[in-house]
Amino acid sequence: MPKLNGAGLLRGLIGTAGLLVVLEAAGRLGAWDTERLPLVSTVLLRAGELLADPEFLVSAWSSLTTWALALALTIAIAVPAGLLLGMVRPAEVAVRPLIEFLRPIPSVALIPLVILMFSETTNMRITVAVYAALWPVLVNTIYGVRDVDPLAKETLRSFGFGPASVAYRVVLPGAAPFIATGIRLAASVAIVLVVTSELIAGGIEGIGVFITIAASGNRLDLMIGATILVGLFGILVNALLVAGENRLFRWHRARTEGAT
Amino acid sequence: MLELVDLGHNYGSYRAIDRVNLKVAQGEVVCIVGPSGCGKSTLLRSIAGLIKPTGGTVLLDGKPVDGSPENLAVVFQDYSRSLYPWMSALANVGLPLRRRGLDKKKRDAAAMNALEQVGLAGAAAKFPWEMSGGMQQRVSIARALAYQPKLLLMDEPFGSVDAQTREELEDLTLRVCAHHGMTILLITHDVDESVYVGDRVVVLSKAPGTVVGDLPVQLPGPRDQIHTRELDAFVRLRAEVGRLVRGITPQRNTHGNTHGYGYGVETR
Ligand SMILES: Nc1ncnc2c1ncn2[C@@H]1O[C@H](COP(=O)(O)OP(=O)(O)OP(=O)(O)O)[C@@H](O)[C@H]1O
Ligand SMILES: [Mg+2]
Numbered sequence: 276m277p278k279l280n281g282a283g284l285l286r287g288l289i290g291t292a293g294l295l296v297v298l299e300a301a302g303r304l305g306a307w308d309t310e311r312l313p314l315v316s317t318v319l320l321r322a323g324e325l326l327a328d329p330e331f332l333v334s335a336w337s338s339l340t341t342w343a344l345a346l347a348l349t350i351a352i353a354v355p356a357g358l359l360l361g362m363v364r365p366a367e368v369a370v371r372p373l374i375e376f377l378r379p380i381p382s383v384a385l386i387p388l389v390i391l392m393f394s395e396t397t398n399m400r401i402t403v404a405v406y407a408a409l410w411p412v413l414v415n416t417i418y419g420v421r422d423v424d425p426l427a428k429e430t431l432r433s434f435g436f437g438p439a440s441v442a443y444r445v446v447l448p449g450a451a452p453f454i455a456t457g458i459r460l461a462a463s464v465a466i467v468l469v470v471t472s473e474l475i476a477g478g479i480e481g482i483g484v485f486i487t488i489a490a491s492g493n494r495l496d497l498m499i500g501a502t503i504l505v506g507l508f509g510i511l512v513n514a515l516l517v518a519g520e521n522r523l524f525r526w527h528r529a530r531t532e533g534a535t
Numbered sequence: 536m537l538e539l540v541d542l543g544h545n546y547g548s549y550r551a552i553d554r555v556n557l558k559v560a561q562g563e564v565v566c567i568v569g570p571s572g573c574g575k576s577t578l579l580r581s582i583a584g585l586i587k588p589t590g591g592t593v594l595l596d597g598k599p600v601d602g603s604p605e606n607l608a609v610v611f612q613d614y615s616r617s618l619y620p621w622m623s624a625l626a627n628v629g630l631p632l633r634r635r636g637l638d639k640k641k642r643d644a645a646a647m648n649a650l651e652q653v654g655l656a657g658a659a660a661k662f663p664w665e666m667s668g669g670m671q672q673r674v675s676i677a678r679a680l681a682y683q684p685k686l687l688l689m690d691e692p693f694g695s696v697d698a699q700t701r702e703e704l705e706d707l708t709l710r711v712c713a714h715h716g717m718t719i720l721l722i723t724h725d726v727d728e729s730v731y732v733g734d735r736v737v738v739l740s741k742a743p744g745t746v747v748g749d750l751p752v753q754l755p756g757p758r759d760q761i762h763t764r765e766l767d768a769f770v771r772l773r774a775e776v777g778r779l780v781r782g783i784t785p786q787r788n789t790h791g792n793t794h795g796y797g798y799g800v801e802t803r
Binding site: 424426427429430431432433434435436444445448449451524526527529530 | 604606662
């Protein structure tokens with residue numbers, strides 16, 4: 276897990292700011308037609324304005340709630356399934372070929388099919404996002420369950436605890452750091468898929484729809500501004516989840532760092 | 536209360552223990568000694584129901600063991616792996632007490648008491664990975680003692696602590712177990728310890744392990760780390776167990792052996 280400390284963060288900010296300044300200067304010096312491709316400062320200004328633009332906010336809210344629902348659904352499906360497949364070897368053996376077949380199918384390729392299946396775009400977006408986000412959570416959960424020390428399970432068994440207690444008190448907490456990593460990956464994947472499905476399917480709401488409309492109006496400043504906000508949201512979510520993991524799973528980091 | 540009948544176990548084609556017969560009475564402290572790799576841990580795992588032995592039976596109170604028996608605690612040789620890294624020492628010790636139907640307050644109080652007894656009252660809030668090996672080992676001992684099982688299985692439980700702490704823990708274990716009438720099966724490779732702690736010392740041969748000696752320890756008076764260990768009877772028993780562990784039979788030890796004790800060894 277890449278650790279972002281103060282110095283690293285500062286360097287990253289300096290690098291990004293430097294690149295933006297160079298681009299701004301190049302634009303002002305006439306490196307491209309700023310009527311067509313706006314200046315960095317224009318785009319940043321527009322992005323800031325969008326945060327107060329009711330039309331954009333409605334779109335953003337729609338995408339955000341869709342994303343949150345998709346992620347919740349992903350967790351509700353993939354974590355129990357992963358626990359089961361991780362603990363019951365025969366079940367895993369039985370479904371492994373199916374997983375290996377379904378996993379590499381790019382979910383973007385499924386969008387046209389899913390559009391035909393759903394008349395309502397929210398369900399369509401959720402389905403596509405869940406399909407893509409499911410795999411990192413499922414695979415990480417299975418892996419995490421496998422990683423739980425057998426002796427930790429045997430200890431609880433020897434004290435007379437049943438399989439359900441062992442699953443709940445040892446397997447779940449032991450696998451939790453891996454599950455959390457899977458959820459973090461899934462969160463990013465789900466953002467990408469929600470916006471992508473909006474771009475492809477259209478509809479009446481969502482950031483993807485907002486971007487499409489901006490494009491048809493030749494408003495590159497709005498397009499890029501909205502895109503930047505999506506990107507920033509992704510970074511924010513990731514940073515929050517990493518911080519949460521570092522806090523909750525100090526024991527896991529201490530152990531893996533001690534082992535290496 | 537515990538009886539092993541012709542207990543044997545194979546890992547694949549490798550025979551780890553062979554026809555072990557043993558009877559342990561209620562309240563007895565039985566020490567098992569044997570060379571490394573002779574199957575001591577395997578024996579203990581079979582009793583705890585963690586592996587299904589490939590031959591023979593384990594009887595607890597006359598009933599064959601199937602799965603993990605009720606009212607049993609194990610102190611594992613790999614103590615650090617048997618503690619939960621996401622829990623504090625206090626929570627680790629308190630966890631099994633859920634089986635006793637105690638509420639959180641009572642569990643914490645009992646766990647704290649056990650930690651105090653092993654000298655870790657100050658480390659109750661620490662996590663296992665913040666502790667030294669010896670501290671972790673004491674936490675796992677505290678966890679077993681707090682549970683107050685009828686049968687306590689200990690696999691080299693005092694290996695990672697200094698000599699003085701070790702003596703304290705030996706005495707503590709004996710005291711707590713006597714107080715609650717627990718039966719103990721303690722595995723050790725320390726011959727001295729087996730004689731000091733045990734009411735009986737059972738010696739296993741080298742792999743595949745089988746019982747080559749079963750010696751009652753009859754020492755006068757209450758055990759005391761200094762006095763007991765200098766008793767003639769203690770020294771003699773220790774030598775006897777030592778010879779059995781090394782596979783020297785009484786007949787053979789006439790040559791190359793300078794001790795020359797002239798007494799019979801009770802083997803079966
Ligand atoms: N899960 C396993 N699979 C295969 N072989 C095993 C397994 N566990 C133990 N063995 C083998 O069985 C033999 C006995 O192992 P065991 O751990 O019972 O020995 P031990 O007497 O406890 O040794 P030590 O004193 O070193 O702890 C060893 O040769 C070991 O390699
Ligand atoms: Mg062992």
